[in-house]
Amino acid sequence: xxxxxxxxxxxxxxxxxxxxxxxxxxxxxxxxxxxxxxxxxxxxxxxxxxxxxxxxxxxxxxxxxxxxxxxxxxxxxxxxxxxxxxxxxxxxxxxxxxxxxxxxxxxxxxxxxxxxxxxxxxxxxxxxxxxxxxxxxxxxxxxxxxxxxxxxxxxxxxxxxxxxxxxxxxxxxxxxxxxxxxxxxxxxxxxxxxxxxxxxxxxxxxxxxxxxxxxxxxxxxxxxxxxxxxxxxxxxxxxxxxxxxxxxxxxxxxxxxxxxxxxxxxxxxxxxxxxxxxxxxxxxxxxxxxxxxxxxxxxxxxxxxxxxxxxxxxxxxxxxxxxxxxxxxxxxxxxxxxxxxxxxxxxxxxxxxxxxxxxxxxxxxxxxxxxxxxxxxxxxxxxxxxxxxxxxxxxxxxxxxxxxxxxxxxxxxxxxxxxxxxxxxxxxxxxxxxxxxxxxxxxxxxxxxxxxxxxxxxxxxxxxxxxxxxxxxxxxxxxxxxxxxxxx
Amino acid sequence: xxxxxxxxxxxxxxxxxxxxxxxxxxxxxxxxxxxxxxxxxxxxxxxxxxxxxxxxxxxxxxxxxxxxxxxxxxxxxxxxxxxxxxxxxxxxxxxxxxxxxxxxxxxxxxxxxxxxxxxxxxxxxxxxxxxxxxxxxxxxxxxxxxxxxxxxxxxxxxxxxxxxxxxxxxxxxxxxxxxxxxxxxxxxxxxxxxxxxxxxxxxxxxxxxxxxxxxxxxxxxxxxxxxxxxxxxxxxxxxxxxxxxxxxxxxxxxxxxxxxxxxxxxxxxxxxxxxxxxxxxxxxxxxxxxxxxxxxxxxxxxxxxxxxxxxxxxxxxxxxxxxxxxxxxxxxxxxxxxxxxxxxxxxxxxxxxxxxxxxxxxxxxxxxxxxxxxxxxxxxxxxxxxxxxxxxxxxxxxxxxxxxxxxxxxxxxxxxxxxxxxxxxxxxxxxxxxxxxxxxxxxxxxxxxxxxxxxxxxxxxxxxxxxxxxxxxxxxxxxxxxxxxxxxxxxxxxxxxxxx
Numbered sequence: 001x002x003x004x005x006x007x008x009x010x011x012x013x014x015x016x017x018x019x020x021x022x023x024x025x026x027x028x029x030x031x032x033x034x035x036x037x038x039x040x041x042x043x044x045x046x047x048x049x050x051x052x053x054x055x056x057x058x059x060x061x062x063x064x065x066x067x068x069x070x071x072x073x074x075x076x077x078x079x080x081x082x083x084x085x086x087x088x089x090x091x092x093x094x095x096x097x098x099x100x101x102x103x104x105x106x107x108x109x110x111x112x113x114x115x116x117x118x119x120x121x122x123x124x125x126x127x128x129x130x131x132x133x134x135x136x137x138x139x140x141x142x143x144x145x146x147x148x149x150x151x152x153x154x155x156x157x158x159x160x161x162x163x164x165x166x167x168x169x170x171x172x173x174x175x176x177x178x179x180x181x182x183x184x185x186x187x188x189x190x191x192x193x194x195x196x197x198x199x200x201x202x203x204x205x206x207x208x209x210x211x212x213x214x215x216x217x218x219x220x221x222x223x224x225x226x227x228x229x230x231x232x233x234x235x236x237x238x239x240x241x242x243x244x245x246x247x248x249x250x251x252x253x254x255x256x257x258x259x260x261x262x263x264x265x266x267x268x269x270x271x272x273x274x275x276x277x278x279x280x281x282x283x284x285x286x287x288x289x290x291x292x293x294x295x296x297x298x299x300x301x302x303x304x305x306x307x308x309x310x311x312x313x314x315x316x317x318x319x320x321x322x323x324x325x326x327x328x329x330x331x332x333x334x335x336x337x338x339x340x341x342x343x344x345x346x347x348x349x350x351x352x353x354x355x356x357x358x359x360x361x362x363x364x365x366x367x368x369x370x371x372x373x374x375x376x377x378x379x380x381x382x383x384x385x386x387x388x389x390x391x392x393x394x395x396x397x398x399x400x401x402x403x404x405x406x407x408x409x410x411x412x413x414x415x416x417x418x419x420x421x422x423x424x425x426x427x428x429x430x431x432x433x434x435x436x437x438x439x440x441x442x443x444x445x446x447x448x449x450x451x452x453x454x455x456x457x458x459x460x461x462x463x464x465x466x467x468x469x470x471x472x473x474x475x476x477x478x479x480x481x482x483x484x485x486x487x488x
Numbered sequence: 489x490x491x492x493x494x495x496x497x498x499x500x501x502x503x504x505x506x507x508x509x510x511x512x513x514x515x516x517x518x519x520x521x522x523x524x525x526x527x528x529x530x531x532x533x534x535x536x537x538x539x540x541x542x543x544x545x546x547x548x549x550x551x552x553x554x555x556x557x558x559x560x561x562x563x564x565x566x567x568x569x570x571x572x573x574x575x576x577x578x579x580x581x582x583x584x585x586x587x588x589x590x591x592x593x594x595x596x597x598x599x600x601x602x603x604x605x606x607x608x609x610x611x612x613x614x615x616x617x618x619x620x621x622x623x624x625x626x627x628x629x630x631x632x633x634x635x636x637x638x639x640x641x642x643x644x645x646x647x648x649x650x651x652x653x654x655x656x657x658x659x660x661x662x663x664x665x666x667x668x669x670x671x672x673x674x675x676x677x678x679x680x681x682x683x684x685x686x687x688x689x690x691x692x693x694x695x696x697x698x699x700x701x702x703x704x705x706x707x708x709x710x711x712x713x714x715x716x717x718x719x720x721x722x723x724x725x726x727x728x729x730x731x732x733x734x735x736x737x738x739x740x741x742x743x744x745x746x747x748x749x750x751x752x753x754x755x756x757x758x759x760x761x762x763x764x765x766x767x768x769x770x771x772x773x774x775x776x777x778x779x780x781x782x783x784x785x786x787x788x789x790x791x792x793x794x795x796x797x798x799x800x801x802x803x804x805x806x807x808x809x810x811x812x813x814x815x816x817x818x819x820x821x822x823x824x825x826x827x828x829x830x831x832x833x834x835x836x837x838x839x840x841x842x843x844x845x846x847x848x849x850x851x852x853x854x855x856x857x858x859x860x861x862x863x864x865x866x867x868x869x870x871x872x873x874x875x876x877x878x879x880x881x882x883x884x885x886x887x888x889x890x891x892x893x894x895x896x897x898x899x900x901x902x903x904x905x906x907x908x909x910x911x912x913x914x915x916x917x918x919x920x921x922x923x924x925x926x927x928x929x930x931x932x933x934x935x936x937x938x939x940x941x942x943x944x945x946x947x948x949x950x951x952x953x954x955x956x957x958x959x960x961x962x963x964x965x966x967x968x969x970x971x972x973x974x975x976x977x978x979x980x981x982x983x984x985x986x987x988x
Contacts, residue, residue, distance in 0.1 A: 394626075447636045
């Protein structure tokens, strides 16, 4: 028994590091922050937070893929390690964004909440059991709700948090309901046992209800259409670093958990939908969510004038592509899905980072607020170019290869004459539509003249470093995709 | 031959240096850009010097790139790619000479210009379909910014239309290639591997895939009725960008049709051959007739480009060795001549007179004000009409002879197109340069002479003119490279089937 717990503690050391860092942030701020300026307190909090995240990263790598831990409750495989490192990297990126964003009045608590959300993300990456999965998702979500409503000076922030929270709570109810039905039917909460029991149990109406509940809940969390309604408001109203975190780390961790639950837990009721075989299962529901998200995300984004709402709809369309990655991951493994989610996270968080820096020196809500960025800050406009083109999927940036790998996997799965094949063709066609709205952003930033009286934007050193590293990562991963794909 | 991959690397490095140098001074950026383009041209000529013509692609570099998907970084060249690489070097050098007067954001202009050129070199040298596609898309984005930022008439509209057309076309290509890869069970994206995979597919699928890939590429080649981006894009673009668009970017599309679509899916080509042939000849005549009635000088040249590219597509559709060889020669010839025409219209005339309306230009005594521009345009116009002694003549003649073997009626209609080309070219020469001069304008012109033609403009004109004259007098220089390349098994698979 002792060795069991020892193994658990070793495996969970990264989470512990984050919690310690979060407590240290709050404690130090209480002790030393009283007489200091806001900026000083923020920098201290970010510094400690970043050290905590780095320590967690070292611990993750030191533990490595040790396999099942604590009686199969947690699974530390290659995917888990990769996702944990990816999540921590995206958190570092978010922390870098925080240093450039407008100051909030309680910087320490803000950083601590980001770290607590991180604990949830790390747990999502390894959960191998329904209860752990639920706890991890809710720990992350509760932190994110508060982060979304953190800016008390703007009513939009409160609105964002309220919408996010209400719809999130409903989805948590769906998730719990679906999980309890699964437990009732299978008599177990471990993914392994569920998969085992499903091996000799046919599809039943109650199981179908449970599956739909779970998928609806994940649809909410991933902002997939038609459960996306919270996303545009949350992205628009939330403080920019919060939006960056919601768009990046939470997506990566969420899709990793989704993959694990669906394929390693419920893989045998995935169903099949080729021309020859047609069994009902969850694949078809995921395919519908994917198609709806691709269509709605891309077409609604065309009509946006607010850059954050535009990024939200772009996130919905990317959720559609990620769901396509989930579909095809049964055959290709999680490699393409992980590559796509990780590189999408970098690009999305980077784009929000640029918005955060601009916002510090004036409004940054409408796309036109970015006008003349090339004169106001060449560095920011260069980084924005990389991030947006990666979102658009232009080679040699990572966004292109992510799409390419996911599409290739989807086509290889069941050929062209299957829902996955049609979805791939749809997604490729819609990528041409998407280029339009991405170019609209870039036109303002790189072609249009700045508004009268718009001053140059000085970029704080930490934020500049973060954004440049993120942009360089997108280029490097795009040119050498094997670095990530080769892991699996 | 081993110098060829360096054209890509040198050009991308030059783009980065021009961006950095532009932050210091505009003339530094210009110098870097010109040095880069000349280096690219020099490298391609060095490679041409020790090139041994033969059938099939000669591998330059081949290393595994993304082993999980069987993607290789595989560069290779044959006589066709070499011809187009040399063309790219000439067009890039001339384009930079004709944009010597860019003062606004000079560094960024040349960086984007060179990034586009680097992508074009990459496309012409790729032997792996994935790599081909990557370079093809790299060439799209710089075009948008070059036009939207430094362009003229309705530049944002023209730029967006061009970018969306190009990207929609490349999305079709991507769909077709991925389909072949997945459904055919290919282990990699090499052209030979994909061709082998395509053979295993059922006939209907191959017909659909061919249409996706071919018409995707043909969008960029300006095949009627997918050409509508071309006139607006050319007109909106700054001079150097128009020169590149007409000179090399449209060739990317035609090259994609020839290198990827036709050899990979010969069966699909056979099914679509009549459609492509008719679209090509209709495009030749239609664009020629439109050019005949334009009021804007640059639109005339824009539509003439579409018409001349119709000859390239006709050569491909005729699908015999002679016609396809003529098509490649026409790609080179049109690249040089269109560059020259756009340079005269956009740089020499428009930037001095600030008008492109034929009615207004008619009143100016241009042959006295700008004698150099007049001579260059008349020569380029003669070349464009297909006068013997210039490169347009052997190219279009070869295409027509080849097309006659496949279909008499195509050749006849296309020959009418040659007459129309003569008509619209002579019309603009007459109206613009030797029109009815308004005596008041002569007096005004004497008081305010136009700025003289600068040295870079003269050098650029000489470079392009000598290229068209040399190839016009000795087309064998290129045909000796092109014809052996068409003997490769991949090309013969489609050329034998396509000829009745």
